[in-house]
Each structure stands twice: as structure tokens, then as C-alpha cells.
Amino acid sequence: VPREFACAINGHLLKEPARTPQGFVFERAxxxxxxxxxxxxxxxxxxALTLADLSDDRDLRARIVSWQLSRARATLATSVSAAHxxxxxxxxx
Numbered sequence: 001v002p003r004e005f006a007c008a009i010n011g012h013l014l015k016e017p018a019r020t021p022q023g024f025v026f027e028r029a030x031x032x033x034x035x036x037x038x039x040x041x042x043x044x045x046x047x048a049l050t051l052a053d054l055s056d057d058r059d060l061r062a063r064i065v066s067w068q069l070s071r072a073r074a075t076l077a078t079s080v081s082a083a084h085x086x087x088x089x090x091x092x093x
Contacts, residue, residue, distance in 0.1 A: 001013050002067070004025075004060070005060075005063075005064050005067065007025070007026050007027040007030050008024050008025060008026050008043070008044060009026055009027070009030050009031065009034060009043055010027070010030055012027060012030075013064070014026075014027050014060070014061070014064055015027060016028040016029065016056070016061070017056070017057040017060045017061055017064070018031055018054040018055070018056060018057065019054065019055050019056075019057045019060075020042060020044075020049060020053060020054060021053055022042070022044075022045060022047070024042065024044050024045075025057060025060065026043075026054075028054070028056075031043075031051075031054065032051060035049065035050065035051060
């Protein structure tokens with residue numbers, strides 16, 4: 001997973017990226033849980049942070065989806081190619 005597509009708290013691939021005013025990006029559910037259980041502070045800077053301070057990063061979300069689709073296409077192409085060998089033999093079952 002490219003670093004820019006990973007949550008700054010747990011490193012997981014972002015599904016709903018939420019960006020802080022300082023530019024850090026977290027998975028929305030993860031930062032929400034952090035704020036509820038650890039207090040209203042940014043886990044990176046220690047500065048005050050609330051859910052209202054976060055903004056959805058739709059551009060980043062679109063790039064993540066595009067990256068996932070390209071990986072899926074590459075995986076599919078590789079598996080189809082491996083299943084058929086180097087030549088497409090109509091009668092190779």
C-alpha cells in the first residue's frame with residue numbers, strides 16, 4: 001500500500017479518508033474512535049482536534065479506488081495468462 005493511501009494511526013488502507021487542517025490523513029472511523037477514547041487531540045501533533053475539524057478527502061479517495069482497480073486488473077490479467085499459458089489454445093481445458 002502506498003504510504004499516502006495509509007491511515008496515519010494504524011497504517012491500514014484508507015476507505016474514508018479524513019484530513020486534518022494540518023494535512024494528516026486518517027481513516028474516518030479510526031480517528032473518530034481515537035477522539036472518543038483518547039480525547040480531542042491529534043494523535044500526531046497533540047494539538048486540539050475534533051470531528052468537526054476533519055474534512056473528507058474525496059480526491060484521495062478517488063486515487064485510492066483507481067489504484068485498487070489497476071491492481072485488480074493486473075491480478076486478473078496475470079491469473080488469466082497463467083491459466084492459459086503463453087498461447088491461447090481454444091481446446092486447452
